[in-house]
Amino acid sequence: MSQREKEISGKIAELDKEKKILEGTRAYYEQNLSYAELEEITGISIREFKRFQSDNEFPYRVGSYNKQAIFDKIQNRINAIEAEIVKLRESVFGALDQLLFIPSWQTMIDSSFNGFYLNQPVQKIFQDTVILLPELAMTGFEETTGEPYFLITGLGMYWVKFELGAGSIVTDYREITGIVLPLDIYHRAQDEAEQVLKSENMRMTEYMTSIPFSLILAKSTTQMYLRGVISRNIFHPYKESFDQFMKLCKDPNSFNPDEGLKILSGGLTSDKSFYGNELLTEKPLGEYSRLIAGIKNTQPKLNKILENLQLETMSEALFEKLVKIKIEFSEIGRNYLIDWMPGHIS
Structure with a gap:
């Protein structure tokens, strides 16, 4: 410090x-x-x-x-x-607030869908993590049923490690700019899940962990304790996904505003009208749309959700903030994490 x-x-x-x-x-x-x-x-x-x-x-x-x-x-x-x-x-x-980590997307949304990859069935998923640097969070309502859902925009990544055939282990990822969940799933992950750690400095449940960057300003005894908890539960077992996230944020071509927002959607409303376990985009994106393990498909359906939240004209403004987060994470946040957890993040 x-x-x-x-x-x-x-x-x-x-x-x-x-x-x-x-x-x-x-x-x-x-x-x-x-x-x-x-x-x-x-x-x-x-x-x-x-x-x-x-x-x-x-x-x-x-x-x-x-x-x-x-x-x-x-x-x-x-x-x-x-x-x-x-x-x-x-x-x-600056614009950095916290790092949101979901150790298993499938577990959080209660899905058992393995999916396909390169036209082959996925045999087993070992890890399917979500890492997000949040920017905006808000509640909306499904147009037909009125059921509430929760949107978090931010700079992020869906990362998956899985098996194709006997012994063929593959890793892949998709950059995302947010997640959207039925509100009951979000509350279950935040409020009803087993608490791994709950303190005035941070919160960790079995489904979701929020690590505020302000931890670097906490007193040394608090930092020492939390370093151990975070290292054991997050940085060490999920090192591969964090390594990839670091590389993604450094890539000058990542999070291109011309491609629009890309939101990972999880769960279904009671009448199954909500987009369940899909990647939602504002427009068709070619290579980005190819199937990835654990996700059913990629659909250019995001505009409907943006309209419901009255965000359809704010995509450009949201991306300006995301670009700022990317710059500040690369210049500030990344180094904090590396210094804070030496040996676990490259």
Whole structure:
């Protein structure tokens, strides 16, 4: 970590602590807690709370006459702190926010489809991972049934390792610019799945892991612990896919705006009207459209989803942001991952 990053990390830690004290102060008033109870809940000393109240002119207790004004004061400061933290992180990472990793696309969408490759049936899939640098996330509704789905756009890749015939092991990939899922599948992956790790710094379930780049600004003890968890569960067992993703992001010809968005669609709505386990594009793309293991087909059907989300005129603007993410990942994020996990990413 550079000196500048250390300074920003220290400032963020100070702001996080102030936010925690503010939230504790609000709980102190709302729940009529004692200072001892507050210390036990937050881990912040009674002396610090009293000094904070005194320095910021918070009363010992609130009544009906000043309660709302005090709560507004607390919330306004929390909002300001959160905005300042965002600016500090953006000063280091720019458009980079997090790395989204799905260890098995088939497992997450509950599919057993192996598919075909070079006109041959795929015998077995060993790994089918998705790596994504998210940019935009939003909920839409299927036009016919009204069922909700969740779209995440970003810079990404679908990577698969599989067997063709006896002993013929093949790897291949497709660049993608997002994923779209029925909302129930997304919630299952995020909220209902077994939690491998859940902390204030990152979240890892059996189906999906979000690794914020701001981890590089976390305190060293936190980083050391999370490095071990991420290394064991992600970077080491899925090294091949990360190596390919690094190469893809360095390729000057990758993620060509002229080809439009390419969204990996998973799962079906109740009436099977949603595009299940397909690559959706804005236009026919020739070689990109050839079959790949684990995916049923590639269809130029993406415009319908973009229209439903009122994004049909925003494809160019979305791609401008994706290009920025690609540049910043190549210049900043890639090096962070290499430094953070030496020996696991080339």
